[in-house]
Amino acid sequence: MTSIFDGYDEEYRALASDISKKISDVATYEQEPDKKKSSLLHIGDLLKQGNQLIQQMELEARSLDVATRRELSKKVEQYRKSLGSLNEDFKKIREREERDGVFGNRSDPNEDQRNRMELATERMRGSTDKLDAARRTVAETEDVGEYFRLIHTKDAIKYFRSAEYHR
Structure with a gap:
């Protein structure tokens, strides 16, 4: 590890x-x-x-x-x-x-509504956190993919230069 x-x-x-x-x-x-x-x-x-x-x-x-x-x-x-x-x-x-x-007191409709709003807000924050994590993962994956694409391109250029040199 x-x-x-x-x-x-x-x-x-x-x-x-x-x-x-x-x-x-x-x-x-x-x-x-x-x-x-x-x-x-x-x-x-x-x-x-x-x-x-x-x-x-x-x-x-x-x-x-x-x-x-x-x-x-x-x-x-x-x-x-x-x-x-x-x-x-x-x-x-x-x-x-x-x-x-x-x-909250269930007899107070404003308090009940406020609590439901708090719960909805918490759920939204959780969803936002998940979306942010997914965006970071996508960005990281794109960076890694770009890195490997550049390595592949570099190797291809080296190969073609080497092939031209040996002609």
């Missing part, structure tokens, strides 16, 4: 452990709705960080030789499943808390 990937690996393990602990701690905040709400928002941010970290791990794995790439891709896939499981746990807790009214 590479030192960069090892760093990502260590960071992911710490992040996943932190997310898991915070999800478990949410149940202890029954009498503190504000603390519960802020904790849930923080967990959502940590899950986004986890997704971004996994994307970075995938990019790093793609830049390595085939054998190492296969090994690291398996590890990344395991991490993706692990994070997916944590994300599902978070969604269940979040939905239950929304039903129970942690995110």
